[in-house]
Amino acid sequence: MGLHFPRPKLAMDLATAVLGRSLFSQPSLFLAAPRRTGKSEFINRDVVPALRELGVCVIYVDLWKDQKADPAELVAHVVAKELAVRQGVVARAAAVIGLQKVCIQGVEFELGAVGKAAGAALSDALHELHRVVDMPIVLIIDEAQHVIARDSAMAVMFALKSARDTLNVDGRKFGLIMSGSDRDKLLRLVTGNAAPFLGSDITELPLLDQEFVHHAAGLLALEKPGWTFNNLRLHDAFVEFAHQPEFFFRAIQRASAAFSGPPGEFHDRLDQAAADYRTARAAEYTATYCAMTPIQQAMLARVLQGAGVFTQDALLEYARLKDPAANDPLSPGSARDAMNKLREQSPPVIWRSAHGEYAAEDSGMKSWYRDLATRNGWPPA
Ligand SMILES: Nc1ncnc2c1ncn2[C@@H]1O[C@H](COP(=O)(O)OP(=O)(O)OP(=O)(O)O)[C@@H](O)[C@H]1O
Ligand SMILES: [Mg+2]
Incomplete structure (x- = not known):
């Protein structure tokens, strides 16, 4: 189990907004939602395909994946790599540049120099990329709040903002989507005089809810023909699991496994698992409080x-x-x-x-x- 529940309409709304093709156009979108509620999956499985469908060159970087790495380098690296790949197509034919190098305004740079060397600033690389692909570019930074702890990374945000503003002078060519589970930190990118994206809004990504539960119930019915499921009880359990799909699915899997007990008592088993989960969380909260x-x-x-x-x-x-x-x-x-x-x-x-x-x-x-x-x-x- 764990099959993806798509939200294509929501994804398309975001994609058109970031591309400036809707009334609610925003060249920089900030998405926030609590931990483990499906931000990354929504971005990768729904938003990226929607953007590609609209003819966008999409670049994705997750700043959480490698927490030791400098976020500034991670961002520069994905941009440089995309540029190398896109130039590689042309270059391979011309047999001039390997994938380890990129060419910015006629000058060759090592991939690692992008974002550091003069003439290979991040915004130069983005301008070059736009020239090469000749399509809108959207850079997605997942767990963007990690940049806030480091000055070098905040400098990257300013570089991105300046690239955004210079690329977008005549039409929307560059958009940014940033996500995070820490709204307070994301807010520091958009509020206060020193904030790089002053004035942008933080959008709350809606939690997965009833429709997701219907989807799960459909999967379950296929998996367990002959069992009866109650969508309301499934939904109550999902809410107890704090709208987090993986804990919910895992509990369903256990409650419906062979030898788990009589089919008619499936919901009792699931409710018990949800109650246990709640108890475990309460114990964590109590420990936090007592400290x-x-x-x-x-x-x-x-x-x-x-x-x-x-x-x-x-x-x-x-x-x-x-x-x-x-x-x-x-x-x-x-x-x-x-x-x-x-x-x-x-x-x-x-x-x-x-x-x-x-x-x-x-x-x-x-x-x-x-x-x-x-x-x-x-x-x-
Ligand atoms: N739309 C969905 N349909 C089915 N399962 C989902 C969906 N979205 C997320 N999940 C599952 O929920 C879990 C958490 O998803 P994901 O990693 O996207 O959350 P997140 O909000 O990015 O988490 P984090 O706060 O750790 O970054 C994963 O196991 C994922 O497969
Ligand atoms: Mg994530």
Whole structure:
């Protein structure tokens, strides 16, 4: 199992938007969705084919795959390689340039020099590539938030932005799609004066949902003729698995395997697996919570309740956690430090929007909180 559920309409909408062929045209698209919910698969299986169908030269790079590599080099390398391949077609006939070299404005460069040497700047390579392929180029950077930690990589983002602006002076020739599961970090590419893509929006990639579950039910019916499945119960289980296809599929596989039990009890087995998954996640959340300072715990609780984290009463609450008799609120600076630690730890616990709204990084935490609160089980121990 694990067969791909396609979302061609959504993919085509994005493709036309990035190509400037729709009303909602955006030369740089930022896609965010929680971890393991299908971003990379959607990009590779749906968006890339849609772009190719529209006659685009697509370049894809995943900055997560090789976390030790410098993101700037990874980006320069994929562009250089595409250029080499495209030039290779011509060059092989002319027997001039091997694949290890590229030619930019009549000058030959080693692949590794692209993005570093003068005259082989990333934007030069992109201009040359556009000249060679004579079709629009879309560069897709998956897990783009990894660039933010390094200055050299941020410089790449500025280079891409400048290539985008110079290539697009008369018509859309170069588009960028960036994805990430860390919205807070992606936001740093689009907000603030120093942001390379100031003013762009972050688009939330819709979670796989009911239609995906229907698709899974169809696969299941083919696999297990004679069994009966209840789509509503399947959907409830998928939601429990936080809309993450692989955990859902794995549980289905186990619950429907030979010797797993009577067919009529399939849903009970699946529900049990979903409940176990939820319990395991709750244990993780509890461990995260217990590792925090009392002030951070109070902050997280406020975030999960939707209450203000830096209001006067919040600051007084934090101060009283240190000294129950305190009458003075905690200083906003100390509160901010405590909050920043929660945002910067790995994995981050708290997410902050450009407008200063706070949320739990992991969307599952909210239902964990609600669940405990309704059972009078908050705070967790
Ligand atoms: N449309 C889909 N149909 C079926 N399975 C899917 C679909 N999308 C994703 N999956 C499965 O879900 C898992 C996670 O997908 P993917 O790697 O695309 O997620 P991601 O959001 O990019 O994850 P990460 O946050 O780790 O980058 C994979 O096993 C993938 O095969
Ligand atoms: Mg991914």
